[in-house]
Structures are given as structure tokens and as C-alpha cells.
Amino acid sequence: MAAVTESVRLETEGDIALVVVDNPPVNALSWHVRQGLFDGINQAVAGGAKAIVVMCDGRTFIAGADISEFGGGAPQAAGLPEVQAAMENAPVPVIAAIHGTALGGGLEVALCAHYRVALGSAKFGLPEVNLGLLPGAGGTQRLPRLTGVPKALEMMTSGRHIGTDEALECGLVDELAHGDLSALRTAAIGFANRAIAENMPLLRVRDRNDKVEAAKGDTELFAKFRKSIARKTRGFLAPEYNVQCVEAAANLSFEEGLKVERKLFLELMTGPQSQAQRYYFFAERAANKVPGIDKDTPLVDIQKCGVLGAGTMGGGIAMNFANVGIPVTIVERDQEALDRGLAVVRKNYERSRSITPEMVEQRMAMITGSTDKADFADCDIVIEAVFEDMELKKTIFRELDQICKPGAIMASNTSALDVNEIASVTSRPESVIGMHFFSPANVMKLLEVVRGDKSSDTTVATAMSIGKRIGKIAALVGVCHGFVGNRMLFMRRIEADRIILEGATPAQVDRVLFDFGFPMGPFAMSDLAGLDIGWKAENSKGETLRDLMCESGRRGQKNGRGYYTYDSETRAATPDPEVEQIIKDFATGKGIEQREVSDQEVLERCLYPMVNEGAKILEEGIAIRGSDVDVVWVNGYGWPVYRGGPMHWADSVGLTEIVEKIKGYSALGGRHWELSPLLERLAAEGGKLSNYSN
């Protein structure tokens, strides 16, 4: 055994050399790994090995690039192409022995071996698309040559990891081993010995054209595939570029295909989308860290969860816990509401394609319904999800204070109410916190954890950690009306409602925001939620546009008429001239002159107040970091990740430009146009919102 570099060693077993990577935690392709692989292969060849096995110690094969080297600064070392060439051109068989996950650059290395042996539990994928990129080390040209075009297209545009069944079937893996790492080693050595004995050919993936032949010139195959991913990948550049690379693999020589890959890779790498997506990757990881609360803060051990209210949110929240095996007690005010709520939970499980009927029963068995809050007595956390009414919430928290065991966390799912006020009615405000889930709560990834003035470190750390355990992306925020997400959303709403009185149509506003990358605009969103939420006919005096809409029987999608008219069968939305007339008449009554409003103005007036509010949120210390604001918006409100989030986007537009525009729009009036001093200062200093941190 000989060390080649600090993370790679060379071993010999008879005629076989093993080049072993040991670069914890995930054997990323750091400079010393690349250099070690390059030197290791060459030393093995020079030493007369008759076959070479490339494998890794620890929990996984090479899991990808070393992201800490993304910013540059690593010492000069062999590049990945040189490592790959050393493997591919070795005069003896090279076998990659794979366990854990072979992802990105890791899989691109494995694709340069002549053969691949894997443990049954291994996973394979090219997830670059998720960072707005494509595999830039020949992966786009090699994968289709090994697996065929359809599989490569699917893997590269989705970033999905495949298991060994699939990998074996599509030719990505030649042989499976079962057991632990030493079983893999034995199997790989066995394979290598056979390769020597049987004089197996040195199969270079780059030379194999049989599997791509069928797709050569088949424009329809690619057109169909593009259509199949169009909805899911709308606005993203990287999926399309991945497709173009596979097209090149089918139609061009390997060398020409590599040139296409290189050109498109560089374009993505230097373009704004990947920059935003890579920024966002780190933003999400940062959100989990709370300055001032150290890692050793004791956590409440959550073995049982209580949920109060089995409505829209309560049911979904309960599902999150049941899904990870935490028993839930869900309490409603009466049996009928409870039965209704549990039936919705069951239906949601039954509708889910990834859940078998057996699993539905298992999950349902984790949820116990009750109409008695006293059943929360043995819960380690109780999450309240009753109506959004401060008096009701206070009454409930007084009761919970009597029922919950000492140390249990008492959380509210309020969307906007003052968590401090709720906590104040209890004898233990240190155990009270906001846990703001998003609808549908079993699907949406975001969790705003709302820290009250008195929430203890243990309470905060437990809420953040349980969020992670149930598969959410948790961002810690402070108390204010609407917290981070809704507070910014309110600002957009004010201006959207205003601009339609000035002459933009709801359809125009929605289109501009849809084209920006949101799943839908504010008016389509209102129709979906229902225009009559919080509206009462007896109090309606035709004073607001909403009053007028509801009074004329427009309730949104639920009755087929809202800002749009909905087709009863297809649910397709069509702008309605009657709505435009209602808006026009209302505006005229208010003395507002209608004019043509440009798309650019719509965009600026909807989004700049959000940026301004985001800056105010930061200066008030409601969010810890600018990037946390982005995490909230990408995960909770469908801000397109390829634009990074409102703070990153504002930086990319230019803060000076935004400040100037806000000053211009401030004549329109309203607190949302009052310029944030922080925003003004950062613009003047050339600072950024996205890397601002409190």
C-alpha cells in the first residue's frame, strides 16, 4: 500500500492494482483526489498491473465536484479530463467499483472506466441541471452512448438518481455485488481477474455508438421529449442545453459532441441562471444555521406530536409527521369536523402515486383523532392550526398551557399574527414559537419558524430541527405582521390591486409575473384561494373592488367566476370583459384615469416594493440573512429559482437602479414606496442584499 496523495492510495492484490480514494465525507473530486487518481492510474500501469480497480473508502463513491473549490483558489492539479483520459486510455482493464452515490463528476469518472461493478444499494445521477448546469466532463456524450438516448435525456434533465436495477437494465452497470464495501472490493477484484483471464476488450464508452445510432437524425424523438418536459422546466435554460448535448451525442462524433458540451457548459456556467441556482444552493444550506445558537443546544426529544385543527393546514401538518413515523394526535372541535379532516388526509394519501394502499393504512395508523385537547398531555410538541383569530388563539394557548407537559413545545401555525401576544397568555412563553407551514402543508417545502421575543434557544433549535426531520426547509424569522413571506406578498398585492385601476388588466399583471417565472400571478391566485375569504355579504358596501366582485357573484375558481371565467370542464381561465368593466367603473368612480400600462411598469411596481420590504425586514432584524428571504420566496411562493430569490434578483438588476425607480414611484404614495434606508445605503456603497447578514 502506498499513498499517492493525501487522499488517494495505491494497493495491489496479485496482478491487480487498486486506486482507492479516501476523501471524507463524500469523496468529492478535490484537487488532491484528481491528482491522486491520475498518478495512481499511471503508477499502476508503470508498475505492471494487469487490471486496475478504482474505488472509494467511506460511505460513497465520488459524490461529485468539491463545491468548496467553486470559488477558485485550489492548487494546480490534474484536471478531470486528464484523469478521465488516464483511465480510458489505460492499456489494461479499468474497473470502477461503486457504492453509495456516483453523482455528477463522480459518475463522469466512472463512465471512463472500461467496466462498472456496483453494490446493490448504489445510486447514479447527473444532477448538474439542478444547479443550472450540464455535466461538463464528457458526461453528456458518454451517458447516452452507454444507456441510450431516452434514458440519458431523462436522467440529465431531471437530475434524478437511479438505482442499480435501472442502472443494470440500461447498461450503466455491468455487474452487481451484494453486502458491504469489502464484498464490493472482492467482486471488483473477481471481475478484474476475469477480465484478465478472458482477455476482455478495453471498452471505451466514447467509442460505443450502437446505442445512440437509433436516435441519429430523429428530430421527432427530441421534439417529443422537449414537449414532455416543457411545463416542468419552463423558464430554465439548463434542461434545454442538456437536451442539445444529447442531440449532439446522437448526431455528431464524440469529439464534436464534446465541443458542443464545452460551449454550452461555459455559457451556462457564466450565465445568470446557474449563478442564481448555485447561489441558492448555498442559501438553502445557510438557512439552517442560527447564529448564537450552538450545535450542542439541547433539543426537546419529539416522539409524539399534537395538531389542533384538522382543516386545510392541520391535516397536512399531521401528514408530515406521520410520514416520518412520528405519531400524531389531531384534535378537532367536534366529531364531524374531525371525520371530515381525517377523510381529507386519507384521500390525500390515496391520491399520492408514490404511496401503496398498505402504506396509506400505515400512515393513517400513525394519526389518532380526538375531540379532547386533554389528549395532548403526552405530546412533545403541539401545533395549533385553528382559524386565524387572535382571541381564539389566545383562548387555546391558555388551555394548552394547562394541558401540555413541562418542556413541550407549543407552536402556532398563524400566517401573520403576533406570536409574542399569543405567548403572553401562557406561563411558559419560552416554549412558544410560530411554525408557519404553507399550503398544501404536506407538499410545500417551506417552514417559517417564527421566533418570539421569549422563545428559548431549545425551542428555536427544536423547531428548526424537527422542520428538517419532516423534510421541510426551515427559515428562522422574527415577529411582525406576515413574517417574511406574507409581509412581502402584501406589498405586491397593494400595487397589483392599484395598477389594475390605472389600466393594466388582471390578465396582463398575471401574464407579466407568469413570464417572470412565477407559477401564477396575484389575480389567478386570488381566484384559486376564493375571493370571498374573509368577506361577508352583510358587511359588504361596494367600497372595494373585492366587494363589487363578490357582490356580483364572483367568488373565484370555486364557482367558475372570479377575475377570470373558468371553463366548467377544462378549468381553463379566460379574461372576462365584464370584470374589466367592473374595474373600469370602479376606477372612474374614484377619479382614476385609465391608461396603457407597460409590462415593464407592471413588473417594477409588483416586485420593487417586495425588494424594498425585504430590505426593511433585514434592517429590522426579522430575517437573519438576505439569503433567508430568498429561501422563503423560492420555497414558499414559487419565486423562480433561476432568478435566485428577490434579494439575489435585486442585486442582479442593480440596487442603484432599484433605488432610483422606487424614488420615482414614491409619488404614488403608500408606505411600501418609502425607501428602506438599508437599501439606499447598500446601493450607495455598492453592497448586496443577498449577502447581507444580521
Ligand SMILES: NC(=O)c1ccc[n+]([C@@H]2O[C@H](COP(=O)([O-])OP(=O)(O)OC[C@H]3O[C@@H](n4cnc5c(N)ncnc54)[C@H](O)[C@@H]3O)[C@@H](O)[C@H]2O)c1
Ligand atoms: N390556508 C392556508 O393557506 C394557510 C397557510 C398558512 C397558515 N395558515 C394558518 O393556519 C391556520 C389554520 O388555517 P386553515 O386554512 O387550516 O383553516 P381551516 O378553516 O381550514 O381549518 C381550521 C380548523 O380548525 C378547527 N377549529 C377551530 N376552532 C377550533 C377549536 N377551538 N378546537 C379545535 N379545532 C378548532 C376548525 O373546525 C377547522 O377545521 C390559520 O391560523 C391560518 O392563518 C393557513
